Amino acid sequence: MSLIVQKFGGTSVATVERIEAVAEKIIGFRQQGHDVVVVVSAMSGETNRLISLANEVQKQPTARELDVLVSTGEQVTTALLCMALHERQHKAKSYNGSQVRILTDDAHTKARIQKIDDEHIHSDLRDGCVVVVAGFQGVDEQGNITTLGRGGSDTTAVALAAALKADECQIYTDVDGVYTTDPRVVDGARRLDRITFEEMLEMASQGSKVLQIRSVEFAGKYKVPLRVLSSFVDGPGTLITLEDDHTMEAPIVSGIAFNRDEAKLTILGVPDQPGVAAKVLGAISDENIEVDVIVQNIAEDKTTDLTFTVHRNDMVQAESTLRQVSEELGAREVKTDDKIAKISIVGVGMRSHAGIASRMFSTLADLSINIQLITTSEIKISVVVEEKYLELAVRGLHSAFDLEGAP
Ligand code: ADP
Ligand code: ASP
Ligand code: MG
Secondary structure, eight states: OOEEEEEEOGGGGSSHHHHHHHHHHHHHHHHTTOEEEEEEOOOTTHHHHHHHHHHHHOSSOOHHHHHHHHTHHHHHHHHHHHHHHHHTTOOEEEEOHHHHTEEEOSOTTSOOEEEEOOHHHHHHHHTTOEEEEETTEEEOTTSOEEEOOTTTHHHHHHHHHHHHTOSEEEEEESSSSOBSSOTTTOTTOOBOSEEEHHHHHHHHHTTOTTSOHHHHHHHHHTTOOEEEEESSSOSOOEEEEOSOOTTSOOOSOOEEEEEOOEEEEEEEEEEOOTTHHHHHHHHHHHTTOOEEEEEEEEOTTSEEEEEEEEEGGGHHHHHHHHHHHHHHHTOSEEEEEOOEEEEEEEOGGGGGOSSHHHHHHHHHHHTTOOOOEEEEETTEEEEEEEGGGHHHHHHHHHHHTTOSSOO
């Protein structure tokens, strides 16, 4: 007998019928003798609906109240799922984040889990109950409701699995595993049987929203066996593994991630002197804006150009800060562009292979796609291109790195 934490995402609990199907699935696991703790998301579309309501009422909704509002979505599905289990004569009990006591910091809308009390859960499990926990939410030291950022139910599930020392954490979603790239964009995308934590973390960080980044960090840190599966069709899914399997030759590139969430800002003709980058980027970080790609280049006339990317939602604020800094520094010009996309190829095999970057760049050149920015890490190469070329570029790279067909 083992303890399994199962998370069901928004599409898996989108209707009463689907919630009933989830209940049947859980009963199947109970009948095999497993203890089951379930984490649910809100019904699909519900979190977006609640956020739009907030935006109708207040230009920049107060973060504390936004958390009170959006956390309601998950509470609905916990209760409905328990009722579906009761209807089928199975014991089940729902908990919201503060009832479990999923303690977080007080960073509303992007809180981090600090500690989980497992007392109630263990005693309910001993009692033969299925425990159903609301994903995405917690409570801070002062008792305020907090939420963990979009996609945060994944993190609730993995954190619970770590706290309970579960045998496996299963993330049920609307695709049957992690693919070489988003299967909604590339028809030839292929399901991976396994992917390492490290690769999954890069994929998630670079835009593959199949798992929230924090959930992968947690799973890697606490060595939680993690699997992504479909709620709708049976299958092995994808196992996220430690990189200890030396029997397999790692593919050079395991997957391609992309995102359209960023915008690019450039400050041109800054008189070149020590402290310029610190001044520009310091001003941006003082506004609590996260910077992603940064490129600086010195021109022959002793001025420097600095380009960086931020989340699109932060572009207007970042631009106004940059214009102020530009005046103080006597820079020539500030430019912005939000029609960009970032594409990343990811693979642990890159560590031991040369020529990957040039293959990536020549593939894009053959497609006449201009590369605007480049960044690399040990297991990833990212490029920023014009947004309209995103799909063409991802498809081209997917076949250039032989990601289609059999593994
Ligand atoms: P849930 O509501 O179950 O949490 P999400 O929408 O958050 O589901 O995540 C599943 C989606 O992630 C898929 O429908 C798919 O479009 C997208 N996705 C992006 N990249 C990948 C990838 N590499 N493999 C699988 N799915 C991906
Ligand atoms: N309901 C939340 C969201 O839509 C959390 C989640 O589904 O993981 O982001
Ligand atoms: Mg999700």
